[in-house]
Amino acid sequence: MLFDVAPKKAKKDMYNYSEEYLTLIKAIKDEKIIVVKGVRRIGKTSLIKVVYSELKMPKAYIDVRGISPSKVSEWNTVIFRCFKKMNETIDITKKVGKIIKGVEITGRLGFIGIGATFSIPRSEDIIEEIEELDEKLGKLGKKAVLFFDEVQITKKFGASNLFAFIYDNTSNITLVLTGSEVGILEEFAGYSSDSPLYGRAREEINMKRLSPSQSLEFLKLGFIESHVKVPDEELLDAVESLDGIIGWLTLYGHYRRKISHKKALTRVLKEAEKITHNEIKRFLKNKGPAKTRYLKILKALSKRPMSWGDVKRTLPKVTDARINNYLEQLIKYSFIEKVKKEYRLADPLIPQGLKLFTIRR
Numbered sequence: 001m002l003f004d005v006a007p008k009k010a011k012k013d014m015y016n017y018s019e020e021y022l023t024l025i026k027a028i029k030d031e032k033i034i035v036v037k038g039v040r041r042i043g044k045t046s047l048i049k050v051v052y053s054e055l056k057m058p059k060a061y062i063d064v065r066g067i068s069p070s071k072v073s074e075w076n077t078v079i080f081r082c083f084k085k086m087n088e089t090i091d092i093t094k095k096v097g098k099i100i101k102g103v104e105i106t107g108r109l110g111f112i113g114i115g116a117t118f119s120i121p122r123s124e125d126i127i128e129e130i131e132e133l134d135e136k137l138g139k140l141g142k143k144a145v146l147f148f149d150e151v152q153i154t155k156k157f158g159a160s161n162l163f164a165f166i167y168d169n170t171s172n173i174t175l176v177l178t179g180s181e182v183g184i185l186e187e188f189a190g191y192s193s194d195s196p197l198y199g200r201a202r203e204e205i206n207m208k209r210l211s212p213s214q215s216l217e218f219l220k221l222g223f224i225e226s227h228v229k230v231p232d233e234e235l236l237d238a239v240e241s242l243d244g245i246i247g248w249l250t251l252y253g254h255y256r257r258k259i260s261h262k263k264a265l266t267r268v269l270k271e272a273e274k275i276t277h278n279e280i281k282r283f284l285k286n287k288g289p290a291k292t293r294y295l296k297i298l299k300a301l302s303k304r305p306m307s308w309g310d311v312k313r314t315l316p317k318v319t320d321a322r323i324n325n326y327l328e329q330l331i332k333y334s335f336i337e338k339v340k341k342e343y344r345l346a347d348p349l350i351p352q353g354l355k356l357f358t359i360r361r
């Protein structure tokens with residue numbers, strides 16, 4: 001179902017993005033690191049889950065959001081268990097025909113099982129498992145793929161060292177890294193020289209918004225599939241409000257199957273209010289007095305895209321260097337984008353989330 005709100009797992013439920021899909025499949029054969037970039041709700045998880053479900057090779061999918069951000073030990077346990085499980089599922093005595101079940105880690109350590117006692121693995125233990133896996137794969141002439149969703153979160157755990165180790169010391173393990181905080185993901189994945197992954201070759205897949213005509217087509221196909229007739233002007237209104245972000249369009253379609261256009265759109269906006277408010281709140285945590293300035297910039301950009309000079313005029317007392325820094329941070333965390341010389345919101349529904357903040361003058 002195109003309007004199913006869970007991330008898609010089957011190609012038939014995935015609209016568009018077939019070029020990204022083919023690139024990813026090819027890159028998994030040829031590359032060691034693949035970075036899938038794109039703002040929130042653009043379809044990254046869906047893309048990688050669809051590809052993941054089709055792969056007939058040893059594989060793992062790890063949603064990093066399931067790991068407690070303050071706990072390196074939890075990350076180490078996850079990664080250790082992941083490689084250990086992969087090692088357990090690969091039987092080198094059975095060369096052919098064995099269907100390999102993937103290792104999926106999405107909830108908080110749920111896969112370990114309650115009551116199980118594990119001592120916290122040391123890096124040597126992790127490395128041992130990685131080397132064992134690589135050796136096994138070499139003997140079988142196979143490759144393994146590990147998908148890390150929202151991987152930039154692992155920066156706190158020093159995980160890029162681990163990924164650099166895998167890159168440098170294994171021959172048969174491919175990493176697919178995705179994240180919604182595009183600038184942070186880039187830093188993590190070696191675009192900047194302070195990352196341990198710096199200088200490693202990688203394939204990059206950049207997911208973009210749907211164009212207005214694609215958005216319209218997506219809605220039309222979804223409603224045909226759901227046997228619901230919706231007038232064109234309503235579809236156009238939805239496309240205009242939701243601006244090519246497939247996640248919002250899906251949510252609209254999901255509601256519109258049961259309720260009127262107006263109600264469905266209001267419901268999406270209401271939901272977006274909560275979701276984007278939390279995203280912004282998380283970003284503003286620990287930002288101290290700069291919080292108000294970030295909010296002022298976002299509020300100003302909610303009205304229209306702006307040049308640097310326009311942004312500056314909304315904060316006349318703030319130094320140029322600071323303004324540059326704020327804009328850079330907002331870009332890194334994918335709240336805004338710079339298109340040509342203009343800054344604009346990365347998500348059309350960010351203004352919803354902003355409504356819930358009170359800004360001091």
Ligand SMILES: Nc1ncnc2c1ncn2[C@@H]1O[C@H](COP(=O)(O)OP(=O)(O)O)[C@@H](O)[C@H]1O
Nearest residue numbers: 005006014015040041042043044045046246247
């Ligand atoms: N290609 C697609 N076709 C149809 N629906 C999609 C597609 N990509 C994403 N969606 C829907 O959009 C929403 C957000 O998708 P998701 O893959 O979680 O995005 P991201 O990981 O980039 O935040 C989900 O409801 C998902 O079902």
Ligand SMILES: [Mg+2]
Nearest residue numbers: 044045046149
């Ligand atoms: Mg995702």
